[in-house]
Amino acid sequence: NAGVTQTPKFRVLKTGQSMTLLCAQDMNHEYMYWYRQDPGMGLRLIHYSVGEGTTAKGEVPDGYNVSRLKKQNFLLGLESAAPSQTSVYFCASTGVLEMFQPQHFGDGTRLSIL
Amino acid sequence: GIQVEQSPPDLILQEGANSTLRCNFSDSVNNLQWFHQNPWGQLINLFYIPSGTKQNGRLSATTVATERYSLLYISSSQTTDSGVYFCAVERSPGAQKLVFGQGTRLTINP
Numbered sequence: 612n613a614g615v616t617q618t619p620k621f622r623v624l625k626t627g628q629s630m631t632l633l634c635a636q637d638m639n640h641e642y643m644y645w646y647r648q649d650p651g652m653g654l655r656l657i658h659y660s661v662g663e664g665t666t667a668k669g670e671v672p673d674g675y676n677v678s679r680l681k682k683q684n685f686l687l688g689l690e691s692a693a694p695s696q697t698s699v700y701f702c703a704s705t706g707v708l709e710m711f712q713p714q715h716f717g718d719g720t721r722l723s724i725l
Numbered sequence: 726g727i728q729v730e731q732s733p734p735d736l737i738l739q740e741g742a743n744s745t746l747r748c749n750f751s752d753s754v755n756n757l758q759w760f761h762q763n764p765w766g767q768l769i770n771l772f773y774i775p776s777g778t779k780q781n782g783r784l785s786a787t788t789v790a791t792e793r794y795s796l797l798y799i800s801s802s803q804t805t806d807s808g809v810y811f812c813a814v815e816r817s818p819g820a821q822k823l824v825f826g827q828g829t830r831l832t833i834n835p
Contacts, residue, residue, distance in 0.1 A: 642820055653729075653811050653825030654768075661820050669822060670726070701768065705821060713758065713770035714821060 613637055617702050617717035624692045624724050632687040632720050634702030641707040643685040644669075644714065645677060647698040654701060660685055692724045727752045727816050729826035737832045738802055746797040746829045748812030756815035757788055758823065759797050763808045771797070771810075802833045 618633045634643065641662050646654035656669030660679040674696060676688045685704075689696060699721050703714040728751040738744055750757070759771040772779050772786040774795065779786055783803075788795040799806055809830050813823040 644821075651827070653813070653827050654823075655825070656822055659820060659822060667820075670824070699766065703768075711756075711773045713773060714823070716768040719766050 615715050615717040617720050621721045628692050629690050634685045636704040640704035642705045644703045645687045646701045694724045697724045731826035731829050735830045742802050744799045748795040750793050750814050754814040755818050758813050760811040804833045807833045
């Protein structure tokens, strides 16, 4: 049981390049999330999904796109990377039950935009 | 949107000491959680505590929803308690769209 797996763990991009971050969970969770964490700050929600085929904007969605074609995967895309998107990106997931379930986090992807 | 403020921003203690971390929030919430981010960046949920008091070993948390604050207590600190502690809230019932505070960085020296 791997939990939440993020790929890649590290990446360096040049301004204007594009890339996709992959998040995979094996817990059959309905909800998935992408956050970014800048130095010295808490996490901020970029986009989230409440089920396969659905996505919604979070607190800081500009410059990012997401897709949830399969329940277990949530992809975060940067179409034209900018230095302001240098950050650590976390994916999380949780289930939908009557009782509260905490979010399970991946180990993060450290992304640098030059 | 809702504002979440944590204090103190930094805390340095000796092993064995007790500590209290505070989280203030600007509006009523239906969801409040405490997280620990270890020095390697991994995030672990400690408590789900929108109101009341909970305890888990050396850690306990209390939320006074009417006064819009929550406290995290760590007793008999160990070096493994080092890291950043985050409070996160959700304003109204939904998909756990959490708003995080800026965290308290705790350093426990041996």
